[in-house]
Amino acid sequence: MQAAMGAGIRRRRPVMLVCIVASFLAFYLYYSRSVDRDAARVAWQPAPGPDDKPPQQEAESVQRPPESNNDVPAQKPLVPMSYGTAARPPFKDLKNILADLPSDLVPQPGTVDGAGSGRPKRLVIVGDVHGMKASLERLLEKVGFKREGGDHLIIVGDLINKGPDSAGVVELAMSLGASAVRGNNEDRVILAHQAMKTRLVPGTDGNDGPAAFGISPDSALLGEGGAAAAKASAEKPPSASRSAPAAGSDIEADMLEQNPFSHGDQGDRGTVASLTPAQLAWLADLPVILRIGTIRESPFTNLVVVHAGMVPGIAPEKQDPWAVMNMRTLKYPGRDARKERVKEELEEADKKGVAASSNPLSSSAVSAHQVEAELASRRRKGKERDGHDDVAVPVEGRDGEQWTDAWARYQRNQVSRDQDRVTVVYGHDARRGLSVPPVDRTDRLTPGSTFGLDSGCVYGRQLTALVIVATAKGKIHHEIVHVKCEGGRAGKGRRGRK
Structure with missing residues (x-):
């Protein structure tokens, strides 16, 4: 029996040995694979930062394309277009779109100057000067302008460009404490000034001074020139910076107003060079609309001064600045x-x-x-x-309805009360010339009238002022005063219009 048991054990021994070896191999393979997986996890796992958070991607120095800027707030929607307004970005450089004239400068019935001399307080509103300083001085002399006597000067924009002494006009206006509005020429010069400060000319490093812009260093770029620059501007022929159109053409009186930068801005940069930093800052601060308000006991209700025009039915604060500085007509x-x-x-x-008629020649054009x-x-x-x-769309061309006609119709038909009507004084339209109500007595004026004062001084015609007077007797009256202009661009504008 023992022999039999020993024989059985001997027969099972190889089987047990195989099982032991197989178990050992299985354990070894399992252990090896576990170690490999752990090593792989250690090799690929990023090291945690100090705050045990995964590392953040650094901000890119280059701006991403718009489609990848998912974290950028959406742009504020533009104002939808309404009667006469345009869905366009705002003027970022405009500090002053609408400003109010201080009430102590507004003539009212019975007001006199502060000196107690009994002299009437007056507003003297002058049309486009365009660098014609001598003409402005003669006009102020003709009206007997005295700031200390209660007079206040307002210019309807375009003090500068085209004429011989832009710097002199700005200097005179500043010295008299005058008010003015920004015209399209001021706007162009301000834009040129900004471009001269910021634009990198190819082949320069941005610090090359006036020569990089084709301007002599003697003229002191960016307005540092003072008297020397002003003299250079005054002596330079008007044709040096802008070519004039053929005499007698329909566009010569305002050829620079259309597509203003199509001819380049070299002339505007020349004007910049003639102005001091203080003068440039003064121009940049001018409002687009100057609100004077209502002059009591007069038809000058809600009086405003602009350079080019306004769209009827739109409040002053909602007018498009570009249109106010450039428009001439309205298109529908x-x-x-x-x-x-x-x-x-x-x-x-x-x-x-015609087809039904026996006479084939009966047709005519509609x-x-x-x-x-x-x-x-x-x-x-x-x-x-x-x-x-x-919807009325303001345009700078002349192929629409004259904006003043639309203005008069709106005031007459849509504004029932006289005291709610808006009176506008403007310039800008040298070809149309002086355009004022055909009455010489203030009490005959209709509230909501328009006064166009650009009488083409720089083209050798006239410089015009609207003088509004408040007498000590409680009366308000107005008059239109002119002087003949010389030394500008005589012959370059349409003749015969006064």
């Missing part, structure tokens, strides 16, 4: 589309009538008068909108 896209549609309908009806008459007929019958809600 809706009206134009309706006119075109009615014209096509009339032409189609005319063709059908005139603008026919289109207007048809539109008027349809409006009376309620078949067409009356157009009162059309």
Whole structure:
């Protein structure tokens, strides 16, 4: 029996040995793989930072493209377009869009100067000067301007450019404590000044001084020149910086107002070089709209001064600054589309009538008068909108409706009370010339009138002032005063318009 048991054990011994070896190999393989996995985790795991948070990506020095800026706040929506306003970015460089004239400078019935001399207080509002200092001095002399006597000078913009002494005009205005508004020429010069400070000219390092801009160092770029620069500006022929159009052309009186930078800004940079830092700062602070307010017992209700114009039905603080400095006319896209549609309908009806007629020569072109008459007929019958809600788009060209006509119509038809109407004094339109109400007595003026004072001084015509006087007897009256201008760009504008 023992022999049998020993034989059984001997038969099972190889099997047990195989099992032991297999177990050992399995354990070894398991252990090796576990160690490899742990090593791999240690090798690839990033080291934690001091605060046990994963490291953050450093801020990029280069701006990401817009589509990747998911963390940037969305841009504030622009104001939607309404009657006469444009959905455009704001003027970031404008410090002053709307300003109020101090009330102590506004003539009111019974007001006299502070010296007690009984002299009437006056506002002297002058049209576009364009560097014509001598003409401005003669105009002020003609009206007997005395600041110490209660007079206050206001200029309707475009004090500078085109004429011989831009720096002299600004110096005179500042010395008299004058008010003014920013015109399109001031705006261009301010933009040129900014470009001269910030623009890097190819081939320079940004610190090359006046020569980098093609201006002599003697003229002291950025307004450091003082008298020398002013003299250089005064002696330089007007044609040196801008080429004049052919005499007699329809655009010569305001050729620089259209597409102002199409000819380059070298002339504007020359004006910058003639101005001191204080003068440049004074120009940059000018408002686009100067609100004078209502002069009691007079038709000068809610009086404002602008350079170019305003869109009817829009509050002063909501006017588009570009339009106020540049506009001349208003265009109505809706009206134009309706006119075109009615014209096509009339032409189609005319063709059908000719086809039915025995006379093939009876057809004639549809005139603008026919289109207007048809539109008027349809409006009376309620078949067409009356157009009162059309959007007006201000433009600097002349192919629309004169903005002053639209202004008068709006004041007359949409503003029922005289005291709510807005009176506007403006300049900018040398070709149209002096445009004031055809009455010489203040008590005959209609509230909400417009006064256009650009009478083309720089083109050898006239410099004009609107003088508003408050007498000690409680009366308000106005007068228009002119002087003849010499030494400008005589012959370059349309002649014969006063």
